[in-house]
Amino acid sequence: MRIGELSRRTGVHERLLRYYEQQGLLYPERAPSGYRSYQESDVETVRRIRRLLSAGLNTETIATVLPCVRVKAGNLVPVCPEVIDDLRAHRERLTQAIEELLASRDLLDAVLEAAPLELTR
Amino acid sequence: MRIGELSRRTGVHERLLRYYEQQGLLYPERAPSGYRSYQESDVETVRRIRRLLSAGLNTETIATVLPCVRVKAGNLVPVCPEVIDDLRAHRERLTQAIEELLASRDLLDAVLEAAPLELTR
DNA sequence: CTAAGCTCTGACATCCATGTCAGAGTCAAA
DNA sequence: TTTGACTCTGACATGGATGTCAGAGCTTAG
Structure with missing residues (x-):
């Protein structure tokens, strides 16, 4: 095409x-x-x-x-090992960011749960 | 500081x-x-x-x-209704960011899985 | 008090991923 | 065959993150 x-x-x-x-x-x-x-x-x-x-x-x-x-x-x-290492490093960074955001969201959830019921809709 | x-x-x-x-x-x-x-x-x-x-x-x-x-x-x-709404909106943004990063990581995983075994260590 | 070392703002520079445009050639439907 | 849509290359422009520098104003050790 x-x-x-x-x-x-x-x-x-x-x-x-x-x-x-x-x-x-x-x-x-x-x-x-x-x-x-x-x-x-x-x-x-x-x-x-x-x-x-x-x-x-x-x-x-x-x-x-x-x-x-x-x-x-x-x-x-063929893929050279250092590329693989790079990818693993990047994966690690992604994982860190994900965990960071997940933790933040959990916290937010806790706050939202603690909110007075009458405000929950 | x-x-x-x-x-x-x-x-x-x-x-x-x-x-x-x-x-x-x-x-x-x-x-x-x-x-x-x-x-x-x-x-x-x-x-x-x-x-x-x-x-x-x-x-x-x-x-x-x-x-x-x-x-x-x-x-x-402070838990007034608009704050709650704000928090929900923030949660939504967090969720979006998380999902994007998860998708990215999955893709990376797919690449890593395709890598020749002898390079896996 | 003074000199050395910080910090401030603002400007200009660079790298990368993108966007946009111009001028010229190609393709295809009527 | 003509015309409109498509494509080519090359150049210039933009936006985001980052680097660097200049000139002027702080801070602090001696």
Whole structure:
């Protein structure tokens, strides 16, 4: 498919699809005209990219990480240990943030529970 | 304490402490001289801010989320209906942030699971 | 009191992810 | 074949987090 359709199907600005390619996250084929030609699977890849970005990873890290995901797709891709370590570190940070927010929410719940009943609705 | 000490104790650039204040994440008192005067508790607050930032939250989101954390400080929360509503709204924001981070972590887990076994340690 | 070291504000700079636009070429339906 | 929609590249702009610097005003040890 061409870039317009991929953009429509993912909700991601064409400009960004080109940018992701430039950053090594996507590598569509090219028609003789020069038009980019994307695989069906790129739809899912783009969504993954977006999720990883919103998780706080940068494009460079994502570039090293996407091939791992592709392992699942059946291709063999060697991944160096330090990347794995990076990912684990990032996972750790996410976990900390999650726990922090969970604790905050529990506290909030306690306060809300302590609120006079007549205010609860 | 003044900004230099807070910076030293948290490892966060003074420039950023001023920026966080500007974004409504910190609001130190001011000495007559105009110098910022931070609470002891701000050390922990700054660390929290950094953790949340590295988890991919932006300062605006953090600003909506930090007040919940501040309940923890043991302050009495005046319980009028609008406060209750505020708290519920805060809880909602917390829940959203938590869910986003959980989704991010799940994705990361999927990537890590796909990593070659020999690299798992 | 003075010098050294802090702090203040405000401006400018940088990096990354995005947005937007212009000018030129391509595709496809009428 | 023409026209409108699509795509290409490249450049410039923006927004958020961060770094850096200048000039001026505090603070405090000596």
